[in-house]
Amino acid sequence: MNVKTKFPYTPLQIAMHLYAWSAFILLIFDFATGNLSPNPIQDLEQRTGRHALVLLVLSLLCTPLNTLFKWSEPLKRRRALGLYSFMYAVVHVIIFADLDFGLAWSNLIKEVIGKPRLVVGTIAFFLLIPLAITSFDIWKKRLKKNWKRLHQLVYFIAPLVVLHYLWSKKGDILSFQGEILKPMIYGLAIAVFLIVRIPPIRKALSSFSTRMLALFPKRNRQPETS
């Protein structure tokens, strides 16, 4: 009997899991082998912070991809991307609290309160917690309409993270000094993702892409679900 078993993962799923875990394994490997910069704790903080931001931005990219290309799969990957982002954010905060401050909570709180960029990061982190907890279907059912409202908080959190990033680069935005180019690029991407969510713009883009895609043969397309 010739039973063909379908491979259970799509290329997008493989790429997403590979990126998230390989970056994590590389981080542990570099830490274990002493292959970090002369300031290893800062190196770890920066790398985990950047991965958290990249995965957050990728999770925000899913809806525009669906709007523009009627590609349904990214919508199914949003939760995993968001949870991976949260995983890196947790590791980022643990490195800060444990490796950097040795869990000396009063010193740590003094440090955070004294630096606005850390206050901004902390707000972003605390806001991510309810999103991660309620990202599962059971909460979607329980919270009904409020689930969507709650999860729209991500459009507030992402700019906060960019601000935290920009600030940690100690650049001068007005005179474009310091290493501010990368945070600015993330900020711009988030701004675009926000703009394409505005209902009239989203509607116009969706009907434009429907007309464009009608010129090509249909393959595995699905209308927007959110």
Ligand code: HEM
């Ligand atoms: C309690 C909350 C947080 C604390 C205490 C914290 C702490 C820090 C510290 C100390 C740095 C600076 C490292 C340096 O000296 O350059 C940093 C950078 C950074 N953090 Fe956080 N952070 C927090 C939350 C977050 C969250 C939630 C994210 C993302 C989702 C994030 C993303 C970043 C990024 C992207 C950088 C800059 C990386 C770079 O310089 O390349 N942080 N954070």
